Amino acid sequence: MIAAFLVNFLRDLRRQPLRTVLTLSGVVWGTFSVAVLIAFGASVHRMQIKRAHGMGQNLVIAWPSRTTMPYGGFLKGHVVRLSAEDVEALPSRVSGIRRISPEFILPRRIRFGRQELNNSVRGVNPAFAVMRNTIPQTGRFIDPSDLERRRRVCFIGNTLAQDLFRGDTAVGRDIFIEGVPFIVVGVMKEKQQNSNYSGQRDEHCAFIPWTTFSALYGEKYVSNFLFQPEDPAGSKPLIRDLRRLLGRRLGFDPRDEDALFIWDVTELEQKFIAFFAAFTIFLGVIGSFTLLVGGVGVASIMLVVVEERTREIGVKLAVGAKRRTILRQFFAEAQALILFGGGIGFLLASLAVAATSRIKAVTDSVGTPVIDPVVSVSTVAVLLLIGTVSGLMPARRAAAVDPIQALRK
Amino acid sequence: MITCRAITKVFAMGTAKLEALRGVDIAIEAGEFISIMGPSGSGKSTLMNIIGCLDTPTAGTYLLDGREVAGMTFDQLAEARNRKIGFVFQNFNLLPYASAYENIELPMLFNGKSARQRRQRVEELLAQVGLADWRRHRPSELSGGQQQRIAIARALANDPPVILADEPTGNLDSASGEEIMALFNGLWRQGRTLVMVTHDPKIAAHSQRTVKLLDGRVVA
Structure with a gap:
């Protein structure tokens, strides 16, 4: 069942390569920017703290x-x-x-x-x-x-x-x-x-x-x-x-x-820490909105997909698929699409971070950026949330298809 | 096997009401092969949908294999379609991007059969419809007759007692049509119940008896 799902999913992605790329690009870019921005932000923060400590600590x-x-x-x-x-x-x-x-x-x-x-x-x-x-x-x-x-x-x-x-x-x-x-x-x-x-x-x-x-x-x-x-x-x-x-x-x-x-x-350092906390939240919010826009893209594409595949849904219902099976299928597809995009985004982000870590001019000015595990986990959580939201509507529409109408198309 | 008593089906078209079926009584014994004929608008599609558990009657009772269908939920109907009924459509309704193999496998994905059981059954059915060499082909790479044979194999996947065919030869040339009818005859001889909608008397001649519908009523 899962294997059959994956085969179908990958086939759907391959069938419309351009659309797949366009759909994924929002999520890929969103994930990439969150991961990279926060990696660099945290790195600059660490670097500045280190430099401030070069002057002195609690001084x-x-x-x-x-x-x-x-x-x-x-x-x-x-x-x-x-x-x-x-x-x-x-x-x-x-x-x-x-x-x-x-x-x-x-x-x-x-x-x-x-x-x-x-x-x-x-x-x-x-x-x-x-x-x-x-x-x-x-x-x-x-x-x-x-x-x-x-x-x-x-x-x-x-x-x-x-x-x-x-x-x-x-x-x-x-x-x-x-x-x-x-x-x-x-x-x-x-x-x-x-x-x-x-x-x-x-x-x-x-x-x-x-x-x-x-x-x-x-x-x-x-x-x-x-x-x-x-x-x-x-x-x-x-x-x-x-x-x-x-x-x-x-x-x-x-x-x-x-x-x-x-x-x-000490006052300066406290201000500094507060500033960077605010800055990181700012980056996180910006990144989350980028992700959200990506999610909207996925949702709208999934709605088109449901429309296109009404006949397929009709056939499945006719041969005995339950509504919740269809719901799960489309929901899982939206989730998989978003996680897939997120995965690519993370991959690109770690490549970018690894590449810049090798350039001395960069590490001297912004320190060594690292993909933060906390950020990764929370980004995945945000992705799942967006996947849920953007998958639910198309999936519900898919599950509401009337098999008689669908088969007549 | 199939007992319909005083089935009516009313569609609300805005404020107007359309009575598609006006008290249909049909009894089909297990192992029977019947055809339903009638001009368009006579209600034969609606009746097929009800018999096929895609739709429920507005009034009346419908017993499928001894169970009342009228009050079932959508998912209960889905289960009935999955286990009791095999559908064969005029336009085949195969999944266009799935292989012949995957199309036959489809109904078994919805009732938790193991991968091995599914593989074994699909192989059996491919052999039975004579398309073992075509398992990897997509519907678009198959002829109409071949597509309909895949569709029949799919209908048989869960070994249902009833096969419902809606104009199964409607889109086929007469030679392919005869092949399909030969396949149906074979299924009937194995003891399955066949219900077929057609408006071609030659095709209907393959069945044991014919039910004629006109304006939502059985006329013969």
Whole structure:
């Protein structure tokens, strides 16, 4: 029975090749576009998250700046300064900070052998590595004893390592920063970074203990500091508490947002996730409507088919087919047509995705698209739903054929 | 085998009523071969449809093989058509895109016979109608006589006790017509009940008796 159905079904498809292609094209295109759009959308999303994490994860960065409101007897324009020790002490004064690091940044001459570069040097503490995802490829990041003993050690970005050492081993070598020797203790693992502040990207930088930085270059006040809230979603109240505390200590109005300029990266990431969720829903809806249009095509073609095959239906009824047998037959044909089209769509989509995954220019900009299993399952569900809707009407019409009228045709 | 008592059939044509059958009484014994004759509009097609369980009478009773047909649902009628009756039409009514084999197999697809049973039966029937070599051909590749023989084989697929033939030789030349009638005679001799509509007296002469219809009534 099933074999007979399939034989008939395939014969019907072959009989009208043009019509079959036109009918299927809507469903094929619908499935293809849903699968590909969402594959690329998700890939771009992953890529962007990865790049955002290149900057840092659940990160808030703060720059002490100048006041723009008069406060505590000072006119506006008063410079807000914060020492690294004050930064290190903040978690004990404000609750809800998981990690914090001061940061000093200056461009410095960095030399190894005859290679000399003028790159950013950042004075930080060990917590910086976790927050900013400066993960060692070889060696290690700055550790607490480096900080405590003001060691002249540095952790360097992968591009800086390449520029200085030309592929030779970097860890354990001495480099000169402003003429002072530093031991390279680690090289950063390559990362995607889509945003930055105050100087070069991490791959070009040298990271040294802030204690060393402060002592060598005579810097007391930090360029900025960065921290991770205990609760990534609860950065707002923490920032408010921080402004209140620092405002009192450093002399600025807690409402004066420019006195302590804050970049809440967590907020950005949440917006980003929300945006991509909306974007994916948008793609899904567009794709579903495309599928729906394909379904309408199938429904109308099936109605024509029923019309054409009235005689066949009449014959079948005359030799003993029940109405529900006819109903099932046409319903199954519509479903099979749609699933067949969906199958081709998926096949084309995976070919397209596989093809683009090989092109480096594409993967660099949008990441590696993958046909999402959840999307596949839900697309099949939508296809089945559309198949049901578009198969039901023609099938009911087929089953309602009057055999006497049909045989007379 | 077939007992019709006071069968009437009224078609509503808008507000007008058309009485196609006005109290038809027919009794056909098992193993009989009868022909129904009558001019067009006499109601013979309507009667065939009712006997063939394609339609139900407006009033009256119809017993097929001892069972009342009048009150059956569509699907019960379908089952009766499937098991009790084999149809042979004037224009053959074969599925144009299916092979001879598939056309014969068709009625067996609707009553759950296994693939092996179906194959065996189709082979038997192909041999019986002398078209074993034509199993893969489509109706359009067969002559009219061959098509009608395939149609007869299809009618026999579920081994029904009754064969209904509506002008079975109407579209055939006389030589093919004679072949078909020879086939029918063979079936009758095997003990099947044959009911045939025709307006050709020569064809009707093959049957045991003739029922004449005029204006929805049996006249002879």
